[in-house]
Amino acid sequence: MANVSPFPVYLYDLPIVTKLKITFEIVKEVSKCPNIIGIKTGDIILARRLKIEMPKFHVLFSTIDLFDVANAFGIGKVLDGMFSCTPRNVQKMSEYFEQGNFIEDGKYLNKILDLRDTMARYGIMPCFTAAMNLLGCEGNFAQDYSSKINKSVFEIIKSKMKEIGEL
Incomplete structure (x- = not known):
């Protein structure tokens, strides 16, 4: 899909929905496709590791309870619906x-x-x-x-x- 999409693709790390936990190894492998440019994850450990080891890979962090912790570590792209209200x-x-x-x-x-x-x-x-x-x-x-x-x-x-x- 990512190879044919006219749009950049983000991975979606929400195991309860996707039935698959996206690991660092998976990200490293699939990001070889140049159209896969980022991930939405609530996993602070994965987000931190990606920030350190793959700094050009976009991380949208989605665990609102830890946004300040993520921000302090430099993971400044956060996503949650509560921001709208x-x-x-x-x-x-x-x-x-x-x-x-x-x-x-x-x-x-x-x-x-x-x-x-x-x-x-x-x-x-x-x-x-x-x-x-x-x-x-x-x-x-x-x-x-x-x-x-x-x-x-x-x-x-x-x-x-x-x-x-x-x-």
Whole structure:
């Protein structure tokens, strides 16, 4: 596929979905194809090793709980949907990261994680929809089969977003 794709290809390291753990050895072998340019992984050990041994290979790190640790190590490309509903905190987190202030960087990450953990109690995707709607982005961001949240949960999400400075 990568040999014929008109677009650069990223590997997707999510064993629970793909049923295959992508190892450093696999990356090293398949990256011989010039169109395979990176990987999305939540494995901090793999990400660190790729950063050291294959610095031109793009790593998108996806374990939000460890973003500050990854950033401190120079793995600055991170990817998580929570960033979409926390733009103010992401901006501050990024500013502090750029300054090398990992303590303040971590404080803003903790605010994002606090919202994520609140959402997890009631259903991530329906609560994500509520958060996006509160930010002025209309629509349903959850799967079509997801149940809607009730008014009290909507108010909990709204309150949490105010608490962390998003509203």
